[in-house]
Amino acid sequence: MRQFVVIGLGRFGSSIARALSEMNFDxxxxxxxxxxxxxxxxxVSQAVVLDATDEKSLRELGVQDFDTAIVSMGDTVExxxxxxxxxxxxxxxxxxxxxxxxxxxxxxxxxxxxRITIPEREMADRLAQSLASPKIFDFIEVSETYGIxxxxxxxxxxxxxxxxxxxxxxxxVSVVGIKRKIPYSKPDGSTDFKEEFIVGPGGSxxxxxxxxxxxLGRNEDIDKxxxx
Amino acid sequence: xxxxxxxxxxxxxxxxxSQRYDEAIKVLRRAEKIQKTDPKxxxxxxxxxxxxxxxxxxxDAFRLVLKLDPDNRSAQEHLxxxxxx
Numbered sequence: 001m002r003q004f005v006v007i008g009l010g011r012f013g014s015s016i017a018r019a020l021s022e023m024n025f026d027x028x029x030x031x032x033x034x035x036x037x038x039x040x041x042x043x044v045s046q047a048v049v050l051d052a053t054d055e056k057s058l059r060e061l062g063v064q065d066f067d068t069a070i071v072s073m074g075d076t077v078e079x080x081x082x083x084x085x086x087x088x089x090x091x092x093x094x095x096x097x098x099x100x101x102x103x104x105x106x107x108x109x110x111x112x113x114x115r116i117t118i119p120e121r122e123m124a125d126r127l128a129q130s131l132a133s134p135k136i137f138d139f140i141e142v143s144e145t146y147g148i149x150x151x152x153x154x155x156x157x158x159x160x161x162x163x164x165x166x167x168x169x170x171x172x173v174s175v176v177g178i179k180r181k182i183p184y185s186k187p188d189g190s191t192d193f194k195e196e197f198i199v200g201p202g203g204s205x206x207x208x209x210x211x212x213x214x215x216l217g218r219n220e221d222i223d224k225x226x227x228x
Numbered sequence: 229x230x231x232x233x234x235x236x237x238x239x240x241x242x243x244x245x246s247q248r249y250d251e252a253i254k255v256l257r258r259a260e261k262i263q264k265t266d267p268k269x270x271x272x273x274x275x276x277x278x279x280x281x282x283x284x285x286x287x288d289a290f291r292l293v294l295k296l297d298p299d300n301r302s303a304q305e306h307l308x309x310x311x312x313x
Contacts, residue, residue, distance in 0.1 A: 152281045181278075181279045183244050183245050183247060183275070183279065184245070185241070185245060186302075188268075189241065189268065190241070190268050190271050190272055190275075190302075191241055191244045191245060191272055191275050192275060192302065193275065193278075193279060208247045209247070209248075209249055209250060209280060210247075210249055210279045210280040210281055212281065
């Protein structure tokens, strides 16, 4: 099982520690603030009060044996840089660090951070993207030119089979999955629905208005479908 | 309640169950012209809009349900989910 150490238990750090723990990962949560640590007791595998800028304490705790460290130090830029450097020197394979901005991010890269996240910016980008393209729910970048998107099926595709739509030839995209709402009748006479996920749909699968495609393809080809 | 109204609401429900959401919306809108005080009508309208991923209209419909029937838990759950999205 993968093991994670989360250093800094502010809003971001505690949320990530909690989420990883809910996914049944082994999580060690560290902060120098006793109150923050107390809140994580019973939530994660182990919660420890410790000053993570102290290399000796980190080593004694065995942080070097963890696969991934997530550093989320809030406003203390210097501390996050010091801790990142220490973790890499200790040999932690992957160090992910929350940065405050571009300069902080640049320094973190130089001291060996494997991945840098600026959560507020990422959230804002994602929200802006969803506002600009309301038909696209989610986007995962596979490479610079390829992506996987979750997209409401254009109305003109409804009541046609995937063979009839022939998206692979016409648009050079693959339908990886379809999310569909399955309606049912409730005892009081009203209706409701549950969601179904069709993995790797076949050519004979018929599209229903309101379906959501999970598409893999070049961004520009996906964009052509989005504009339909 | 007016017979036409009941027929239209029932037909709307039938269209939803047949996954013909656009048609469901059309007949439920016709029903709305006859009667605007039935939470069930707006609930089904919300379901049809949500099924089509037309979230703005779905939210409006579920808000109307809650105005007419503040204790409607299903409508509240759908609205909460749509706001989170």
